[in-house]
Amino acid sequence: MKKLYALLFCLALFGLQNMYSQGSPDYSGGLKVNLNEDGSKYFRIISWAQIWAQHNPDRPLDANGNEQSELNFSLRRARMLMYAQISKDFLILTHFGLNSLNADNMSAIGTGERSQLFFHGVWGQYxxxxxxxxxGGLHYWNGISRLNNQSTLNMLTLDNQRQAWATLGLSDQFVRHIGVYLKGNFNKLQYRISINDAITNNLQANTTPTSNGAAVYSGRRLLGSKDAGRTYAGYFDYNFLDQESNFLPYKVGTYLGGKKVFNVGAGFFLHPNGAVSADGSGALTGEDVSIFGIDAFYDAPVGDNGAAITAYALAQFNDYGKNYTLGRTYETGSLIHGHLGYVIPSESKTKFQPYFQFDNRQIDALNDAASSFGIGANVYFSGHNSKLTLEYFSTKYANTDAVGTLTLQAMIYI
Structure with a gap:
């Protein structure tokens, strides 16, 4: 524990020395370069990094049967995003970076199969x-829910609810599909719909259905792209109070009271023949994958002293095929998620936001449930541009013992 306390202290100093460097409310975000006199043609670059230190006393033995350290460091995200408005009608966006870089997956010289750097998005828009x-392109205009369109720059909790990124690695590349999309709004109703190609080499690229009847998410690979190659998605939300921007697809996690927002949304994801099952003779049958979500988001100031509340709730219904499970992440069944945060009143630029989150998942294949809860706090030195997050998160999966992890994150973005 002495090592953990020392680590917390060092990372806190890291955050303090950056508290006046950049960030809202006194920083507009990113580097914007105008390409003409009136600024109608421009490009903007945004860069961010999230550094994690995690303490987990319940880590399993490694592949050689050795005990693992309870304290570990990782680079959760390191990203760069650039978009350009080359005329009032055309926009191009490029987003690349890496995720979850740690001592176990680093490459000795930064190349080869362990290289983490890849494109998270490249699309053009008219x-x-x-x-x-x-x-169209490699895009993030997703369906299902607000969390499946979550920005990683301004989350309330330490990280996104993992099961809400419901297609990650199954039909897409890290929650991004290649396809075409249509987005916009009718007054207070915003929408985004897309038609995409499903990925062939997904997380189950080496898995074959067996006669136990459980589905495998490999429809495009096993049945062909004509019958199982297309996915369809959409999300619709009604903005009862302030209108949110949909210039980019990334949904804000918390405005810290900067807007007064109340939205109710619903969305879907459909992949005909996306999953495959086998009968006793080994004959393959396609099964449609369908995921639906209903959610509500509220963020508003409380009084005039800097206090604010953020609340979110999601009900998600997953059908990946009969008795589908993959690890402890994807299951045919249902998910209920909620989180709540409160910005403590303060006249200072430094703000404190304790929060709580919970999940409950019903898993058809196990005829059982999984549950989790997290409690944490954000310290905003200059809005989301410079902050620290400390969170304890515990998960209980079916009849196994609960596993708890303490994580400290330092985040900077410009």
Whole structure:
């Protein structure tokens, strides 16, 4: 524990020395370069990093049967995003970076199979009208829920609810599909819909269905792209109070009271024949994958002293095929998720936001449930641009013992 306390102290100093460097409310975010006099043509670059230190006393033995350290460091995210408005009608966006770099997956010289750097998005967009646009490429205009369209720059909790990124690595590349999308709004109703190709070499690229009847998510690989190669997604949310921006697809996690927002949304993801099962003779049958979500988001100031509340709730219904499970992440069944945060009143630029989150998952294949809860706090030295997050998160999966992890994150973005 002495090592952990020393680590917390050092990372706190790291955050303090950056508290006046950049960030909202006194920093607009990113490097914007105008390409003409009126600024209608420009490009903007945004970069961010999230550094983690995790303490987990319940880590399993490694592949050689050795005990593992309870304290570990990782680079959770290191990203760079650039978008350019080359005219009032055309936009291009490029997003690349890495995720979860640690001592076990680093490469000796930064190359080879363990290289982490890849494109998270590359798409072009054409403005149809002031309120509607069409685009295509490797994009993040997803369906299902707000959390499946979550920005990683301004989450309330330490990280996103993992099961809410419900197609990650199954039909897409890290929650991004290659396809076309249509997005816009009709007054207070925002929408995004897309038609995409499913990935062939997904997380189950080396898995074959067996006669136990459980589905495998490998429809495109086993049945062909004609019958199982297309996915369809959409998300619709009604903005009862302040209108949120949908210029980019990334949904804000918490505005810290900077807006007064109340949205109710619903979305879907459909992949005909996305999963495959086998009968006793080994004959393969396609099964449709369908995921639906209903959610609500509220973020508003409380009084005039800097206090604010953020609340979110999601009900998600997953059908990946009969008795589908993959690890402890994907299951046919249902998910209920909620989180709540409160910005403590303060006249200072430094703000404190304790929060709580919970999940309950029903798992058809196990005829059982999984549950988790997290409690933590954000310290904002200059909004989301410079912050520390400390969170304790515990998960109990079916009849196994609960596993708890303490994580400290330092985040900077410009």
């Amino acid at each position: 403005r149809l009208t002031d309120n509607h646009a069409i685009g």
